[in-house]
Amino acid sequence: MTLITEQGAIEDRFFRADTIEAALSANGPVLVPLALAADFVEAKPGTEFGVSVPGSTPIDEVAPHLGRASLISVEFPAFSDGRGLSLAKKILRQGFSGTLRASGPLIADQFLDAIGCGFTEVELPETMANRQPFQQWMAAKETMTDHYQSGYGPGPSILQKRLAARKGA
Amino acid sequence: MYRYDEFDERFVRERVAQFRGQVERRLDGSLTEDEFKPLRLKNGLYLQLHAYMLRIAVPYGTLNSRQLRQLAHIAETYDKGYGHFTTRQNLQFNWPKLKDVPDILDLLADVEMHCIQTSGNCIRNVTSDQFAGVARDEVEDPRPTAELLRQWSSLHPEFVWLPRKFKIAVTGAEHDRAAIKVHDIGLKLKTDDTGEVGYEVIVGGGLGRTPMIGKVIREFLPKDELLAYLEAVMRVYNSEGRRDNKYKARVKILVHETGEDEFRARVEEEYSKLDGPTINAPEEEVERIAAYFASPAYETLPEVSEALDDARARDGALDRFVEQNGFTHKQPGYIALTIALKEIGAVPGDMSADQMRAFADIAERYSFDEFRVTHSQNLVLPHVKKDDVPAVFAALKAVGLASANAGLITDIIACPGLDYCALATAKSIPIAQDIAKTFADEARQKAIGPLPIKISGCINACGHHHVGAIGILGLEKGGRENYQITVGGDASEHAALGERLGPGIDAEDVPAAIEAIVATYLGEKRGEETFIETVRRTGPEPFKAGFTAFIEARAAASEAAE
Numbered sequence: 001m002t003l004i005t006e007q008g009a010i011e012d013r014f015f016r017a018d019t020i021e022a023a024l025s026a027n028g029p030v031l032v033p034l035a036l037a038a039d040f041v042e043a044k045p046g047t048e049f050g051v052s053v054p055g056s057t058p059i060d061e062v063a064p065h066l067g068r069a070s071l072i073s074v075e076f077p078a079f080s081d082g083r084g085l086s087l088a089k090k091i092l093r094q095g096f097s098g099t100l101r102a103s104g105p106l107i108a109d110q111f112l113d114a115i116g117c118g119f120t121e122v123e124l125p126e127t128m129a130n131r132q133p134f135q136q137w138m139a140a141k142e143t144m145t146d147h148y149q150s151g152y153g154p155g156p157s158i159l160q161k162r163l164a165a166r167k168g169a
Numbered sequence: 170m171y172r173y174d175e176f177d178e179r180f181v182r183e184r185v186a187q188f189r190g191q192v193e194r195r196l197d198g199s200l201t202e203d204e205f206k207p208l209r210l211k212n213g214l215y216l217q218l219h220a221y222m223l224r225i226a227v228p229y230g231t232l233n234s235r236q237l238r239q240l241a242h243i244a245e246t247y248d249k250g251y252g253h254f255t256t257r258q259n260l261q262f263n264w265p266k267l268k269d270v271p272d273i274l275d276l277l278a279d280v281e282m283h284c285i286q287t288s289g290n291c292i293r294n295v296t297s298d299q300f301a302g303v304a305r306d307e308v309e310d311p312r313p314t315a316e317l318l319r320q321w322s323s324l325h326p327e328f329v330w331l332p333r334k335f336k337i338a339v340t341g342a343e344h345d346r347a348a349i350k351v352h353d354i355g356l357k358l359k360t361d362d363t364g365e366v367g368y369e370v371i372v373g374g375g376l377g378r379t380p381m382i383g384k385v386i387r388e389f390l391p392k393d394e395l396l397a398y399l400e401a402v403m404r405v406y407n408s409e410g411r412r413d414n415k416y417k418a419r420v421k422i423l424v425h426e427t428g429e430d431e432f433r434a435r436v437e438e439e440y441s442k443l444d445g446p447t448i449n450a451p452e453e454e455v456e457r458i459a460a461y462f463a464s465p466a467y468e469t470l471p472e473v474s475e476a477l478d479d480a481r482a483r484d485g486a487l488d489r490f491v492e493q494n495g496f497t498h499k500q501p502g503y504i505a506l507t508i509a510l511k512e513i514g515a516v517p518g519d520m521s522a523d524q525m526r527a528f529a530d531i532a533e534r535y536s537f538d539e540f541r542v543t544h545s546q547n548l549v550l551p552h553v554k555k556d557d558v559p560a561v562f563a564a565l566k567a568v569g570l571a572s573a574n575a576g577l578i579t580d581i582i583a584c585p586g587l588d589y590c591a592l593a594t595a596k597s598i599p600i601a602q603d604i605a606k607t608f609a610d611e612a613r614q615k616a617i618g619p620l621p622i623k624i625s626g627c628i629n630a631c632g633h634h635h636v637g638a639i640g641i642l643g644l645e646k647g648g649r650e651n652y653q654i655t656v657g658g659d660a661s662e663h664a665a666l667g668e669r670l671g672p673g674i675d676a677e678d679v680p681a682a683i684e685a686i687v688a689t690y691l692g693e694k695r696g697e698e699t700f701i702e703t704v705r706r707t708g709p710e711p712f713k714a715g716f717t718a719f720i721e722a723r724a725a726a727s728e729a730a731e
Contacts, residue, residue: 080290081412082407085326085327089404107200109187109204109208110330112326113327113329114326115326116326117327131198131199131200131201132194143186144184144324145179145183146180147326148321148324148325149325150396150447150450151448158176158177159320160451162174162454162457163451163454166453166457
């Protein structure tokens with residue numbers, strides 16, 4: 001797996017555990033599936049952890065963990081499945097301030113969409129990262145300077161910039 | 170007309186460069202064909218039956234002469250010398266080469282045009298009333314709303330990977346010419362009891378293989394809340410719309426399966442969580458856009474033009490043209506003229522490069538440099554001085570654009586069908602041509618009156634056959650093209666889906682079947698009733714009976730011939 005942020009490729013601090021045994025025996029931060037999150041917190045309170053959730057998950061099922069988890073990893077089953085983008089908006093609306101990861105076979109052309117919806121990093125399977133190395137992601141991020149939609153990042157929208165320019169004039 | 174500012178300009182230019190890069194990354198293997206496909210579709214590039222097809226956005230159907238001249242140039246340089254206006258008020262080129270597409274996009278950007286989101290699972294080109302800013306029954310001009318939505322929907326970070334395509338239409342008039350009830354979202358500008366302007370919001374209409382009439386999910390939405398409310402609708406759809414079956418992925422299916430009340434409740438719940446002021450367009454921005462759509466500098470004129478009346482008295486063809494293709498203008502002394510791209514025997518919606526240049530000259534000289542594209546694949550000169558109409562008519566006639574058949578039985582909508590389209594199961598353009606030839610006589614057309622025929626060459630219904638007063642659907646049955654006929658479809662404020670008259674028929678029988686349907690209408694008609702009004706009153710039964718009699722007579726005739 002390759003992890004890409006707006007600054008470039010980084011190391012993954014989290015150990016991905018698919019069973020509660022694996023999660024409990026790990027040292028350092030652990031990324032657990034949603035179904036194991038409550039058990040993990042009870043067994044190892046105070047340990048840094050992340051929760052992995054499919055993009056189709058209702059926000060009500062994610063919300064109980066947002067106060068304690070430092071990472072939420074939203075799983076994209078396919079690059080063309082945009083549900084995770086809406087889930088990201090709902091997670092951030094709950095006040096989540098940790099790391100928001102998009103995980104799955106995304107393409108570099110979606111980096112701006114992911115950033116716009118508040119994702120801070122993208123986790124790619126190696127096959128994808130081999131075809132589209134992080135340099136392509138860095139380049140894709142620069143293709144569009146602006147966006148029209150207020151409430152989406154990064155920075156102010158075109159509508160807000162126009163308003164600021166008019167007030168400054 | 171709206172003009173780009175520096176932000177719009179840079180946005181479109183950067184999108185062209187972005188697409189150029191995507192083509193390069195497809196060629197060097199960075200992108201697989203499956204990954205590239207939605208990227209090219211979101212830039213209007215389809216792979217058709219014989220070649221690529223490029224669909225150019227004509228936002229809410231408004232163009233100027235400079236843009237049309239550029240389209241003529243592209244048609245001659247990169248295509249076969251013509252373009253095709255679509256039922257979504259767009260323009261398609263049917264023969265571009267992939268390697269030329271980035272250059273074409275640059276030429277489009279030179280005249281403030283683009284292909285952004287004319288295809289793909291995203292919010293498509295926003296459509297509107299072709300008589301926006303002209304009609305007398307208008308609460309407010311819908312174009313500023315449509316332009317705001319064009320900007321808001323362009324490369325929306327959250328809503329470009331939807332379950333399926335998404336179409337929005339806006340009207341500001343009492344009489345619905347934008348077909349808002351058969352769109353994913355239909356918006357109607359209206360006033361409430363206090364005189365405040367807002368929108369009626371309709372969701373979940375659509376045609377295709379499961380036609381549905383949209384449901385009103387908000388009776389009145391204050392105008393300044395538009396973007397936040399649409400964000401709520403789109404988020405519910407993006408999160409919950411079906412992704413397991415592309416034929417059940419449109420929002421109409423979600424509304425239908427969820428139930429109208431439950432869907433409304435989910436939208437309202439999502440909306441209640443949004444911080445509207447951080448999403449909605451600032452009032453100053455709405456005003457900035459609206460200023461571009463202020464009325465042109467009309468002259469103060471009497472309502473009646475003696476020059477035109479005299480010319481009409483002398484020239485029967487001019488008289489018929491004005492009567493049939495003229496539309497009452499809100500400004501005294503002016504008229505809007507529909508230019509039917511429906512010469513008898515021509516391809517509906519096609520326009521040659523020469524016609525484009527000639528028409529650009531006419532629009533520049535006689536209609537404040539502006540014209541419109543209609544969803545009936547026609548054009549409109551929105552602001553013509555009545556005194557100028559004889560000169561305009563002569564200029565149109567010289568280039569074969571003066572057909573006096575707007576709204577009549579020969580003004581037929583047809584999808585590209587098997588002549589171009591990879592999805593089609595039957596031809597539709599030749600069917601339109603055959604019907605037009607059958608009813609070519611002008612006096613007969615006039616006696617029949619308004620009768621929109623709509624033809625689709627497959628169940629995806631790009632020809633909108635469900636909402637044709639007469640609808641024709643071409644299918645493939647046992648290796649033969651087979652046509653099903655419906656009556657009673659209506660895309661207006663009386664929106665209704667057509668009902669099938671009986672079994673499908675062969676292509677060569679279609680014109681005679683239409684004759685039989687017309688005969689039933691003329692027999693049932695009361696007073697000044699139009700075709701659709703008669704069907705609405707009688708129901709489909711008399712038409713089914715007439716159609717059955719036609720089929721039986723055909724069968725008897727072919728047996729006798731054997």
